[in-house]
Amino acid sequence: MVTAHRGHRAYGLAAIVAALAPSPAWAAAPAAPYVVSFTGGDGCPREDDVRSDVAAHVHDASLTAGARVELRVTRAGDRFTGELVATDAGGNRGRRGIDGESCAEVAHALAFLAGMALELGGRLEAPAAVPATPPPATPAAALRSTAWVPERAGPALAGLAALGVRGGIAPGLRPAGEIGFELGALRGGSWAPALRVTAVMGQGRADGAAAPLDLLLAGGRLQFCPVRVGRGSFEARPCAAGELGAVRATSDGAAAGGGSDTFLWAAAEASLQVRWWATPELFVDVGGGALFPAVRTRYAAGPGEITYEVPAVTGRVVIGAGLRL
Numbered sequence: 001m002v003t004a005h006r007g008h009r010a011y012g013l014a015a016i017v018a019a020l021a022p023s024p025a026w027a028a029a030p031a032a033p034y035v036v037s038f039t040g041g042d043g044c045p046r047e048d049d050v051r052s053d054v055a056a057h058v059h060d061a062s063l064t065a066g067a068r069v070e071l072r073v074t075r076a077g078d079r080f081t082g083e084l085v086a087t088d089a090g091g092n093r094g095r096r097g098i099d100g101e102s103c104a105e106v107a108h109a110l111a112f113l114a115g116m117a118l119e120l121g122g123r124l125e126a127p128a129a130v131p132a133t134p135p136p137a138t139p140a141a142a143l144r145s146t147a148w149v150p151e152r153a154g155p156a157l158a159g160l161a162a163l164g165v166r167g168g169i170a171p172g173l174r175p176a177g178e179i180g181f182e183l184g185a186l187r188g189g190s191w192a193p194a195l196r197v198t199a200v201m202g203q204g205r206a207d208g209a210a211a212p213l214d215l216l217l218a219g220g221r222l223q224f225c226p227v228r229v230g231r232g233s234f235e236a237r238p239c240a241a242g243e244l245g246a247v248r249a250t251s252d253g254a255a256a257g258g259g260s261d262t263f264l265w266a267a268a269e270a271s272l273q274v275r276w277w278a279t280p281e282l283f284v285d286v287g288g289g290a291l292f293p294a295v296r297t298r299y300a301a302g303p304g305e306i307t308y309e310v311p312a313v314t315g316r317v318v319i320g321a322g323l324r325l
Helices: 002-020 047-056 102-119
Strands: 035-039 068-076 079-085 093-100 154-166 174-186 191-204 214-229 227-230 234-253 258-279 282-293 314-324
Touching: 035 047, 035 102, 047 102, 068 234, 068 314, 079 102, 093 102, 093 174, 154 282, 174 214, 191 234, 214 258, 234 282
Parallel strands: 035 068
Antiparallel strands: 068 079, 079 093, 154 174, 154 314, 174 191, 191 214, 214 234, 227 234, 234 258, 258 282, 282 314
């Protein structure tokens, strides 16, 4: 009886030791199937804290395998700018920018967006599905997130049309329009050249003592914008352009005998173009600059009378829209 009693005590002690022993290495929580990195300056959260913040926003990790998210926060004056670059398992990348008043605020907003991107497999937009439930509340800094353009290298062709006013056709600023195409380079950085080819139309009227002149401009325009400076969905480009065409002058004055004639139009331009990307495909442009006519034609509706002379310097302002094809 004494031997049996000692055996039960030994068995109970072994069970207690086993229960208190540390768990083996294979029982640790599995590593996340995605990769998150964070870079920030002084005053920013630690990288481990940001990773934990991201993980708290990943509610469904079933599609996160192979996804990578890079988060960066930099200081610009008294504000902080954040950038998120998401890469899916196939190597496709997208980016988004955020700004805020503190690094912690921006980092938290980036973590929120990173969690959403990871649940989509490393993409910033769902392929086509509509969520069955409304998304969670967005942090304040994320509400100021700018529109983004998918990062894919290579040329891009866009069709565009614009309306505006210009000088040099007739006295003052006269209505004009443009329609054509733009070939631009899709790449990061400031060096992103764009070449635009458009047809130009404009009309005006010059009143003279003998008879008024109706002036109609028709020509072509070639514009080159080598560099881009921008932030988020807004960008600005300095441009140089050249125009070549003809002006048709028509007079119905009886004293001048009526009739029409055609004159050469040639001009160079230095301009600035500002663009807003409403979507990754649709943009709105506002541009303008100084026109320097190379041919200063003098128009006369009657003998000995100069009805209008093309000035040495004039201007052009247009607003238009384009669609990336």
